[in-house]
Amino acid sequence: MPDILPPDNVGLVTPQTHKFTTPLALDCGRTLDNYELIYETYGSLNKSHSNAVLICHALSGDHHAAGYYTMQDKKPGWWDTCIGPGKPIDTNRFFVVSLNNLGGCKGSTGPKSINPDTGKPYGPDFPIITVRDWVKSQARLGDVLGISQWAAVIGGSLGGMQALQWAIDYPNHLRHAVVIAAAPKLSAQNIAFNEVARQAILKDPEFYAGHYYQHDTVPRQGLMLARMLGHITYLSEVAMRKKFGRELREGKLNFGFDVEFQVESYLRYQGSSFVERFDANTYLLMTKALDYFDPASEHDGNLSEALAKVLAKFLVISFTSDWRFSPARSREIVNALLNKRKDVSYAEIKAHEGHDAFLMPIPHYMEIFKTYMQQIVL
Amino acid sequence: MPDILPPDNVGLVTPQTHKFTTPLALDCGRTLDNYELIYETYGSLNKSHSNAVLICHALSGDHHAAGYYTMQDKKPGWWDTCIGPGKPIDTNRFFVVSLNNLGGCKGSTGPKSINPDTGKPYGPDFPIITVRDWVKSQARLGDVLGISQWAAVIGGSLGGMQALQWAIDYPNHLRHAVVIAAAPKLSAQNIAFNEVARQAILKDPEFYAGHYYQHDTVPRQGLMLARMLGHITYLSEVAMRKKFGRELREGKLNFGFDVEFQVESYLRYQGSSFVERFDANTYLLMTKALDYFDPASEHDGNLSEALAKVLAKFLVISFTSDWRFSPARSREIVNALLNKRKDVSYAEIKAHEGHDAFLMPIPHYMEIFKTYMQQIVL
Numbered sequence: 001m002p003d004i005l006p007p008d009n010v011g012l013v014t015p016q017t018h019k020f021t022t023p024l025a026l027d028c029g030r031t032l033d034n035y036e037l038i039y040e041t042y043g044s045l046n047k048s049h050s051n052a053v054l055i056c057h058a059l060s061g062d063h064h065a066a067g068y069y070t071m072q073d074k075k076p077g078w079w080d081t082c083i084g085p086g087k088p089i090d091t092n093r094f095f096v097v098s099l100n101n102l103g104g105c106k107g108s109t110g111p112k113s114i115n116p117d118t119g120k121p122y123g124p125d126f127p128i129i130t131v132r133d134w135v136k137s138q139a140r141l142g143d144v145l146g147i148s149q150w151a152a153v154i155g156g157s158l159g160g161m162q163a164l165q166w167a168i169d170y171p172n173h174l175r176h177a178v179v180i181a182a183a184p185k186l187s188a189q190n191i192a193f194n195e196v197a198r199q200a201i202l203k204d205p206e207f208y209a210g211h212y213y214q215h216d217t218v219p220r221q222g223l224m225l226a227r228m229l230g231h232i233t234y235l236s237e238v239a240m241r242k243k244f245g246r247e248l249r250e251g252k253l254n255f256g257f258d259v260e261f262q263v264e265s266y267l268r269y270q271g272s273s274f275v276e277r278f279d280a281n282t283y284l285l286m287t288k289a290l291d292y293f294d295p296a297s298e299h300d301g302n303l304s305e306a307l308a309k310v311l312a313k314f315l316v317i318s319f320t321s322d323w324r325f326s327p328a329r330s331r332e333i334v335n336a337l338l339n340k341r342k343d344v345s346y347a348e349i350k351a352h353e354g355h356d357a358f359l360m361p362i363p364h365y366m367e368i369f370k371t372y373m374q375q376i377v378l
Numbered sequence: 379m380p381d382i383l384p385p386d387n388v389g390l391v392t393p394q395t396h397k398f399t400t401p402l403a404l405d406c407g408r409t410l411d412n413y414e415l416i417y418e419t420y421g422s423l424n425k426s427h428s429n430a431v432l433i434c435h436a437l438s439g440d441h442h443a444a445g446y447y448t449m450q451d452k453k454p455g456w457w458d459t460c461i462g463p464g465k466p467i468d469t470n471r472f473f474v475v476s477l478n479n480l481g482g483c484k485g486s487t488g489p490k491s492i493n494p495d496t497g498k499p500y501g502p503d504f505p506i507i508t509v510r511d512w513v514k515s516q517a518r519l520g521d522v523l524g525i526s527q528w529a530a531v532i533g534g535s536l537g538g539m540q541a542l543q544w545a546i547d548y549p550n551h552l553r554h555a556v557v558i559a560a561a562p563k564l565s566a567q568n569i570a571f572n573e574v575a576r577q578a579i580l581k582d583p584e585f586y587a588g589h590y591y592q593h594d595t596v597p598r599q600g601l602m603l604a605r606m607l608g609h610i611t612y613l614s615e616v617a618m619r620k621k622f623g624r625e626l627r628e629g630k631l632n633f634g635f636d637v638e639f640q641v642e643s644y645l646r647y648q649g650s651s652f653v654e655r656f657d658a659n660t661y662l663l664m665t666k667a668l669d670y671f672d673p674a675s676e677h678d679g680n681l682s683e684a685l686a687k688v689l690a691k692f693l694v695i696s697f698t699s700d701w702r703f704s705p706a707r708s709r710e711i712v713n714a715l716l717n718k719r720k721d722v723s724y725a726e727i728k729a730h731e732g733h734d735a736f737l738m739p740i741p742h743y744m745e746i747f748k749t750y751m752q753q754i755v756l
Binding site for chain 1: 405406407505563564565566567569573574576577578580582603606607610613615618619622623624631638645649662666669
């Protein structure tokens with residue numbers, strides 16, 4: 001909790017919700033007739049509506065990207081390091097829009113929402129949403145806010161995939177795409193980790209085939225395991241070694257199955273606290289959106305062809321110790337853009353924090369990100 | 379099932395069991411008064427008893443390392459690629475001993491065995507066994523077989539850790555240690571993966587605090603998840619890509635949570651078939667033995683000091699794409715040995731199979747392994 005908000009903070013913020021009534025046709029073949037998106041904005045939209053920036057969130061993210069809800073909040077929004085006055089996404093210049101994606105569990109329509117056809121929560125009947133569906137719904141939010149062209153669409157990890165999809169699907173509706181710690185598609189290993197996480201949830205006896213809301217319970221163990229596993233892939237081996245090494249919590253071996261090593265304690269805490277703030281059905285949907293993302297698939301696997309019509313300029317950033325989406329994966333995007341002579345800047349940031357680095361105030365990263373954003377003409 | 383056994387196969391084999399009645403004091407402070415070890419032997423012990431080789435198994439291994447039990451067997455023992463006439467561990471020269479470790483579930487005393495104090499299976503009351511405990515019990519098996527000095531102690535992964543511990547604890551009782559795809563201790567990341575696997579088992583409602591035998595059930599989901607996760611770490615990203623890529627089992631997306639990608643199908647199969655042949659309590663014990671292994675810890679973390687008194691000559695082998703125990707981890711062992719001017723040969727095999735490479739007939743690996751074994755003086 002900040003006593004006084006620091007001057008580079010966006011301050012106290014309030015989310016807003018928009019109710020959409022135009023049916024949204026989804027990639028899966030189904031249609032959502034009505035849905036709501038919850039979002040926050042920081043900074044002011046200029047007269048010509050040319051300074052809007054869209055923030056796309058990653059797997060467990062939401063619309064609360066910066067600032068505080070109350071002076072009692074312990075933590076600011078999830079990307080407060082990058083959004084605020086004087087920060088890379090400078091709210092003195094930009095009007096920033098950050099939403100919770102469709103299928104989410106933080107206020108936008110998702111599995112926890114009431115299905116108007118049944119009067120009960122959608123649960124497992126909520127359609128599986130793709131990155132393309134999200135981009136389509138985000139474009140509609142842009143329409144509502146009077147934004148016909150974003151100065152930039154920005155995201156890290158799964159958020160970066162949305163920025164990439166934006167450039168492909170709406171070439172005229174953004175001038176810059178900032179794709180951080182992302183990949184043009186998941187590897188078999190990435191899918192494998194997602195599958196273990198899904199099985200942990202799906203096979204939890206408290207999952208009730210996704211109808212756990214009606215049983216007044218949650219698949220706690222499954223979601224906890226999924227999050228523990230996720231955390232291993234978010235941190236690099238070096239980061240784990242620096243953070244925990246082989247340190248024992250009580251200084252000696254116990255010859256039992258209670259927590260012994262510090263890293264176990266960390267993972268159990270991360271897992272169990274996640275259960276309090278996230279929905280298992282949403283987690284399942286998010287992992288599927290990741291697995292399905294593969295814009296090259298419609299072009300016989302040729303990513304350059306998928307990117308042939310993009311008009312946005314790109315900033316692509318990767319982190320050396322990220323083994324979830326390694327620099328090699330970002331270079332696939334960069335090379336595909338260069339093949340088509342697109343305007344792309346690429347930075348490979350030396351960092352030991354692994355995939356999570358994209359959330360951290362690493363000086364070289366902040367500097368490059370800020371410099372790029374500053375040269376965007378409004 | 380082989381129609382005719384190939385000439386380089388050890389042929390039909392039969393396990394034997396020895397009942398030990400001298401109490402075994404364990405690292406955890408407890409004592410096993412009686413215990414059995416099941417083992418197999420291949421080849422013949424020479425007159426001077428100088429040609430015996432001990433095979434130490436890895437996490438899910440057992441005593442059945444080579445040959446077949448019946449002509450109907452679909453598969454030979456787990457290391458049949460390396461053990462047999464003319465193979466690296468040449469049974470024309472060597473007398474090979476392979477056992478199931480204490481705490482195992484394939485015939486040696488372990489959690490499934492009856493606890494003489496209660497008349498019921500040990501279950502969770504079976505003591506947590508360390509690599510040092512295993513080595514001690516293996517030395518006793520050597521005594522029973524009349525082997526006072528092994529020509530070589532050999533193992534891959536957790537088996538390699540046992541070979542290393544042998545050289546430390548019984549310097550006069552082996553002439554060679556072959557340490558393949560191992561590490562001098564687990565990293566925080568290795569421990570983290572083990573912890574997720576353990577939590578999957580421990581939190582399975584069918585686990586019943588380890589007393590599932592008495593409930594006539596098994597923690598199927600937990601053990602399955604543990605094995606699925608294990609498999610991800612046994613394969614390299616490249617091996618997964620070559621094996622599965624992003625291929626869809628039915629050629630199209632289903633927008634559901636059934637198996638879609640080939641890699642999901644593979645993992646589910648590996649997970650569920652493992653449940654049929656392995657015991658969850660044993661799995662827990664094995665992961666703890668891995669976590670606890672750290673011979674340098676008694677020497678202020680100085681591995682060279684831990685190895686100061688070894689007399690065995692070493693062959694250390696690693697595989698380039700092994701990310702569970704990477705070549706860098708093997709080099710830690712090699713460098714610690716070199717610091718103390720020990721005799722060590724090191725080979726880093728170019729292989730895309732990941733950690734599992736140590737089980738595979740990779741030509742360069744076979745050649746180096748065989749050449750080393752051939753020069754062992756009997």
